[in-house]
Amino acid sequence: MGMYQSIGTASANAVDRLMAALVSGLELEFGRGAGEALAHRFLEAEEADFCWDARIEERWIGAYERTDGEEFELDRIAICGRLDGKWFCATMIVDGDGQAHGMVGCRQFTSRVRARDAMLHAH
Template sequence: MVQVQSLSDAADRVMAALVSGLEIEFGARAGRALATRFLEAEEADFHWDARLEVRWLGCYFGGGGVDIELDRVRILGRIDRRWFVAVMLVDGEGNAQAMLGKRSFGQGAQARRAFADA
């Protein structure tokens, strides 16, 4: 199943708003650095929210005694003017649980080619 959402600058606006708010609170020099730390700490959620396309890869049987059913999906998106393709674990309610891997790209065409390669 492929889900397509309209391409927008929403992720870039969110990042700009985060940086702006942090600059107001902590000063211009700290805003960008703190935003980067926030992004790293909540990486899976930020990338999931910034997705533009989704492709289902299959069920995830990771074991570990977890009683939750997860799916592996590949996503294409953009955060802070950088394109990415990532493999995520998603629960049955559509919530990201983990990011298994991510590649970053400078151009959308490169990212779309990587997203298409299964």
């Protein structure tokens, strides 16, 4: 059984504004046309953190089974949100302090309804 929570840490408009500001700042620094490409590089390099921060809803799936013998526990959390104008559903690995440690998978969707449905059915 999973717990579902609408958290609203970032609205879709706020995340879109964040991307626009990132692109704008990079264009000021590196020139027109370079900002968008560099912003996408930043997204690729830090995808798990960006997705975690852009989540709108989350659902606890269960404990993450570790094989490396670490002493702290991690959880699997299904999230949905919007990043760079696209809706997504992802499965995150998160510690007890709410810090993302990685992303197991991420799929993009054409609507919030489809992304939310995928989150609710993730296992």
